[in-house]
Amino acid sequence: MIWIQRELELTSRPRGFHLVTSEVVEALPELRELRIGMLSLTIQHTSAALALNENASPDVRRDFESWFDRAVPERAPYWTHTLEGDDDMPAHIKASLLGPTLTLPISGGRLALGTWQGIYLCEHRERCGARSVIATAWGEA
């Protein structure tokens, strides 16, 4: 059994949905040593999320933003946690709808994703710094 664990710092990005597959994989060269295994990613924040979706068209990622902004509106009359800005409470809800973790299979030293799947960093705040992700991989050499 091989275990790898590392904190990745995803560079600060504007509000929106961003493809980070390459950034994640390049930070974990040891994945190549795993014949069969798993990679767990956990974002250590409550106003951003990780998702797996279409990796080709920027339109898709823009439409994610449009839908989530309508589904979880800012300045709704029922928000009571408003001290941290209009985008804060919607960001918490969006983060839990999408989820803070991805648990992904590794096969033959590579992430076993579908052709059109890529890892999204879902950034729900207007202004924030880099985002920390704990990457843990385990498997057989």
Add this chain to the structure above:
Amino acid sequence: MIWIQRELELTSRPRGFHLVTSEVVEALPELRELRIGMLSLTIQHTSAALALNENASPDVRRDFESWFDRAVPERAPYWTHTLEGDDDMPAHIKASLLGPTLTLPISGGRLALGTWQGIYLCEHRERCGARSVIATAWGEA
């Protein structure tokens, strides 16, 4: 440590929510050898999802379809990714709300699910073929 990894092909189903627990378990007879372990399922598509919900009443699965169709409407004015059909962009959003993976415990050679829990294939496209799922199990004999 035992590792098992296999690609499962879930047969093509109409748009809707479908119980696939038996189909998944029967394709993985080696799970019986695991005293303690985990099973990870990852669907390799961006317009279908996996979920764990009520395994008894077809009404529940129909109501899932009703709610998701209203929550993520087709032909909304804010969609810009429209070339692949009216059901395409809503399918991407629904897929990320439900999620592409399940990571489930194995106990005494069986999935340790609750009495009423079953695995759903959430099919969000009108027309598509079989769906590929990477199953990875690991644990102690």
Add this chain to the structure above:
Amino acid sequence: MIWIQRELELTSRPRGFHLVTSEVVEALPELRELRIGMLSLTIQHTSAALALNENASPDVRRDFESWFDRAVPERAPYWTHTLEGDDDMPAHIKASLLGPTLTLPISGGRLALGTWQGIYLCEHRERCGARSVIATAWGEA
């Protein structure tokens, strides 16, 4: 490799979002023995969920309840599964939006969560008993 598996019984709580990080961690003292590892939590019910979100302000958890109650309304005309109460079918949908599992990293004998992250029990029924969660941990001593 160390494996730990145990059924946790989370005490009955009223409908709403509840912080249960301490209750979970105190039930699993063996996590301290894991230098690197993972903890999987699976709730064995279809009308409650687990999530990871803000651990400080009760306002945030109240606003979760407000948003989910509006997004998935009771007594909507499209519900057909209505025999088990007004809160039943919305509870199933909410449970799948939030998800039944958390798969979390362990580092140096502790859950490697962000400063503001806590584990939520998302209870979507008005009346229910204790909730069963299967905890499975694995890793290196």
